[in-house]
Amino acid sequence: MSAGLFKARHAMGPTVRGPALVANDGFSARYDLDRIKGIFSRPSHKLAGRSYVGKVLVLDTAKGGVATAWMLHEMKSRGIVPLALVLNTVNPILAQGAALGDIAMLAGFDEDITAAVPDGAQVEVNPQQHWLKVI
Amino acid sequence: MKLNDEEQDILAGKAGPLPQLALRHQIMVGDFFGAKDFVPVTQAHIMADTESLGEAGVQWLEGLAATSEGQRRVRVPTITDPRGTDFAKADLLGQTSVMLDLERRAIAAFEKLGVAMTNTCINYQTIQAPTRNEHTAFGDTGVVIYANSVCGARSNFEGGPSALSAGLTGRTPRYGFHLPEMRRGTLHIQVDHTPTTLNGWGALGGVIGRIAANYWAVPAIEGIEGAPKSDQLKHFGASMASFGSIALFHLVGLTPEATKLADVAAADLPRHRVGRSDIEALQRSYHTDSEVDVVVFSAPQLSLYELGDLASLCDGRRFKVPLLAVTSPQVKPDSDRMGYTARIEAAGGSVLSGMCFYQSYAREISEARGWKRLATNSAKLVNILGGYGYRPMLASMDSCVEAAASGRLERT
Numbered sequence: 398m399s400a401g402l403f404k405a406r407h408a409m410g411p412t413v414r415g416p417a418l419v420a421n422d423g424f425s426a427r428y429d430l431d432r433i434k435g436i437f438s439r440p441s442h443k444l445a446g447r448s449y450v451g452k453v454l455v456l457d458t459a460k461g462g463v464a465t466a467w468m469l470h471e472m473k474s475r476g477i478v479p480l481a482l483v484l485n486t487v488n489p490i491l492a493q494g495a496a497l498g499d500i501a502m503l504a505g506f507d508e509d510i511t512a513a514v515p516d517g518a519q520v521e522v523n524p525q526q527h528w529l530k531v532i
Numbered sequence: 533m534k535l536n537d538e539e540q541d542i543l544a545g546k547a548g549p550l551p552q553l554a555l556r557h558q559i560m561v562g563d564f565f566g567a568k569d570f571v572p573v574t575q576a577h578i579m580a581d582t583e584s585l586g587e588a589g590v591q592w593l594e595g596l597a598a599t600s601e602g603q604r605r606v607r608v609p610t611i612t613d614p615r616g617t618d619f620a621k622a623d624l625l626g627q628t629s630v631m632l633d634l635e636r637r638a639i640a641a642f643e644k645l646g647v648a649m650t651n652t653c654i655n656y657q658t659i660q661a662p663t664r665n666e667h668t669a670f671g672d673t674g675v676v677i678y679a680n681s682v683c684g685a686r687s688n689f690e691g692g693p694s695a696l697s698a699g700l701t702g703r704t705p706r707y708g709f710h711l712p713e714m715r716r717g718t719l720h721i722q723v724d725h726t727p728t729t730l731n732g733w734g735a736l737g738g739v740i741g742r743i744a745a746n747y748w749a750v751p752a753i754e755g756i757e758g759a760p761k762s763d764q765l766k767h768f769g770a771s772m773a774s775f776g777s778i779a780l781f782h783l784v785g786l787t788p789e790a791t792k793l794a795d796v797a798a799a800d801l802p803r804h805r806v807g808r809s810d811i812e813a814l815q816r817s818y819h820t821d822s823e824v825d826v827v828v829f830s831a832p833q834l835s836l837y838e839l840g841d842l843a844s845l846c847d848g849r850r851f852k853v854p855l856l857a858v859t860s861p862q863v864k865p866d867s868d869r870m871g872y873t874a875r876i877e878a879a880g881g882s883v884l885s886g887m888c889f890y891q892s893y894a895r896e897i898s899e900a901r902g903w904k905r906l907a908t909n910s911a912k913l914v915n916i917l918g919g920y921g922y923r924p925m926l927a928s929m930d931s932c933v934e935a936a937a938s939g940r941l942e943r944t
Contacts, residue, residue, distance in 0.1 A: 409564050423745075423777075427584070427890075428919045439919035458746055460777050461916070462673045464891075466691020467584040474588030488747035488777050489561065489708065493691040496560040 401531035403513055405483075406505030408524035409492070413501045414532070415480040418452035419516040420444045421509070423460035424484065424491070426468035435477040453481045453522055453529075455514045459488040469494035481522040483529055485510055503529055533562045533705065534569045542701060548603035550596055550645075554697035561694060562705030571667050571686075571706040575609045576699040577655060578647065579671035580692040581616040581891035582634040589692075590638050596696075597644035605646030610699030611659060612642065613672045614833065614860075614888040615651050621884045624854075626900025631893055647699065651886035652860035654833050656683065657762060659862065664788050667710055669698030673779070674770030674832050674912065680780040682765050684788035686710045689747070689779055708748075709780055715789065717752030717782055717797030719744060725808035726757040729928045730838070733764045734771040734911025735811045741776025743804050751781045752790065752797040760786065763835050770832050771911035818914045818926040819943060826903040827851075827936040829929070830858035830889040831913040836866050838929075839883070843872035845933040851880035854903075855936040861886045881936070889913065894920040907935045 420443035423429075431438035435450040459465075469491075472478040481501035482491060495502040501522045506513075510529070514520060519532040535543060543559075545552045558570070582590060597604060616635050617627055639649060650659055653672045656679055662668050664684030670676045671690050679685040688708040690698060698704045708714055721740055727733045744751050751772075760768070760783075772778045782790035782797070790796045829842060834857055842857055857876055859867060864885035867873045873883045889897075890913060898904060898921050907925045908914060909932055914924035925941055935941040 407564050407566075409560060428916055430919065431895075438921070441918065458777070461774055463579045463671045463689055463691045464581075464584040466693055467580065467586070467589050470592070470693075471584070471586030471588045474586065486746055486748065488779075489565070489688045489694070490691045492561050492564045493557075493694040496557055496564070497693045502564075 403506055403508065403510060403529045405503035405527050405529065407487070408503050408527045410495055410499060410501035410524045412521070412523045412525065413453070413480045414519065414521045415451055415453050417455050417514050417516065417518045417520045418444060418447065418449060419455040419511055419514050421457050421511040423458050424454065424456045424482070425459065425461035426465040426472070428461045432468060432472055432477060449479050450477055451480050453483060453520050454479045455483045455511055457511055458484055458486045459491045463490050466490045466494040466497065469498035469500055473498040473500065483510060483522060503527070533559055533567055539570060548599070550599050550604055551700050554700040557693060557697050558701065558705055562707060565705065565707040567705035567707040569706050570703040571710050572703050573608060573667050573669045573698050575662070576606070576669040576690070576695045577611050577613060577671050577675055578692050578695040579613040580638060580642070581614065582631065582638050583616050583891060583893045585638060587634065590634055590641070593638060593641035597641040604644060606699035607702035608699060609648065610646070610696070611648045611650040611655060613653050614891050615886050616892045618884040618887045621882060624882055625892060625897050627893060627896070650861065652833060652862060653888060654766065654835065654860055657835055658860050669695050669704045671695040673773035674766065676779050677769040677773040677781070678766060680709055681769060681782065681787050715780060716750060717801060718750045719752070720797060720801040720803045721751045721753045722803065722805045723753060723755035724805060725811060727811060730763060730767045731815065731909040731911060731926055731928050732811060734767040735814045735926065736806065737768040737771035738775040738814050738911045738915065739806050739810045741772040741774065741778050744776045744778050747777045747779060749776070749778060751778065752784060752793060752801065753781055754784045754793065756783055756786060763838055766832050767911065771915070774912040774915045815926050818924060819941070820923055820925065821905045822940050823905055824853055824907045824935045824939055824941050825905045826853055827855040827907045827932045828889050828913065829856065829909060829932070831910045831916070833888060834859045834863065836863050839863065839867045839872045840870065842929060842933070843875040845930060846876045846879035846881060849879045849933065849937045851936040852939045853936055855881035856884060856889065857881060858884045858887060858889055890916045890920070898922060907932045907941050
């Protein structure tokens with residue numbers, strides 16, 4: 398693996414470029430987000446108060462319930478949505494939501510992706526090639 | 533994915549546009565997880581409250597429902613999770629006409645698709661529990677974990693779009709917990725304390741969920757004493773699913789796939805111990821205030837037995853703060869007939885039906901009613917509501933009823 402290029406076993410969606418928002422924490426649209434303001438609202442979340450809009454979210458794993466499957470689609474319709482979801486592991490709900498919302502997603506890396514990608518780094522997510530690259 | 537002849541016909545549009553659209557969605561998800569083929573399902577269960585759907589989701593449903601009659605109905609029994617309101621109690625919740633109109637539109641669309649509006653997250657207690665090895669496409673994490681673990685059925689978490697797709701095609705991608713090898717335990721939990729209260733069972737589920745913390749993890753649990761009741765396992769599983777995104781657990785000697793540990797787990801699994809102090813610590817972590825604005829029993833919806841217990845605790849009391857008890861449309865008429873509803877409401881409480889608190893515009897309810905400090909016996913609910921701006925507190929049903937009467941939640 399070349400430096401700054403990380404291969405994922407699971408991938409879907411379009412190729413995108415943008416700033417990474419990184420934390421070793423979980424993700425659930427219902428549990429963690431104020432979807433009106435476009436920020437992480439759960440007080441105990443490591444990204445609490447930070448905007449996720451237009452960001453490549455790099456997080457550890459999916460949390461919680463099934464609502465995210467609808468919510469990603471709803472967030473996309475208003476443009477208050479992450480650019481891509483990149484996680485060490487996902488549950489079916491995130492994949493189903495990304496499929497409906499046509500949102501780029503990668504999951505399943507050989508390394509802890511939250512430790513490998515610097516917060517704020519510009520990254521490219523290429524689901525067709527199954528990789529994330531730090532630009 | 534390998535498609536059989538029928539599935540190739542569906543994909544080609546020979547069964548109509550809706551099954552074709554649904555199968556395309558399912559193939560995307562199946563390919564993502566490496567599913568080799570599809571497995572037929574007997575029933576589907578859709579989570580589709582309108583806070584989650586939004587205007588975009590409702591329009592999407594209405595687009596499906598606009599398909600011509602005869603080409604738009606689900607193929608297998610397909611039911612719904614709680615709605616975003618109880619229309620009869622919307623004023624109590626401070627819900628707006630915009631919210632209610634959106635709900636009505638979603639319901640109308642589902643009905644055109646042939647979906648049965650059961651509006652329940654306890655369908656395994658009220659509609660039809662699945663049987664061992666029955667493949668289903670269930671939404672609501674609490675439903676999935678109960679069906680997989682207690683009933684021995686086979687389901688992944690199916691979000692609304694995927695559950696509806698399964699209803700329309702009668703199948704789902706065969707990956708995850710449809711596969712026997714994925715149902716093996718991945719960690720061993722030795723429990724040193726068996727709770728007696730529902731909040732205790734929920735807290736235990738929360739502790740285990742935090743340890744497992746991954747959808748693909750399967751806790752194999754030993755040490756539970758006696759035979760847990762359905763309501764106890766309901767709170768246990770719903771909380772574990774909420775805290776950890778867990779879809780399957782085994783209770784050795786109790787749940788159907790785990791007559792003995794070796795049935796579901798290798799000897800060298802990672803081992804963890806969970807004791808009374810862990811359960812109490814989780815509960816204490818949510819006791820952040822002594823004043824209470826509202827008491828809520830919900831998530832999951834209450835069974836008839838829970839409502840009976842609640843009615844007994846309400847007798848002779850007069851509440852200072854609102855108390856909401858949320859149940860299913862199947863249980864509510866029985867609660868009315870048994871007099872439970874009247875006894876709860878005589879104390880100043882309210883019994884709501886067909887919704888669940890956190891699925892009913894919880895943030896807007898908080899803003900409209902000024903409810904921030906919320907007491908409940910649901911570990912799942914306290915785990916969810918922090919992100920909605922609440923200060924949720926976890927306590928026993930007895931303590932919550934006392935809090936409704938006094939306005940204060942005593943530390944235990």
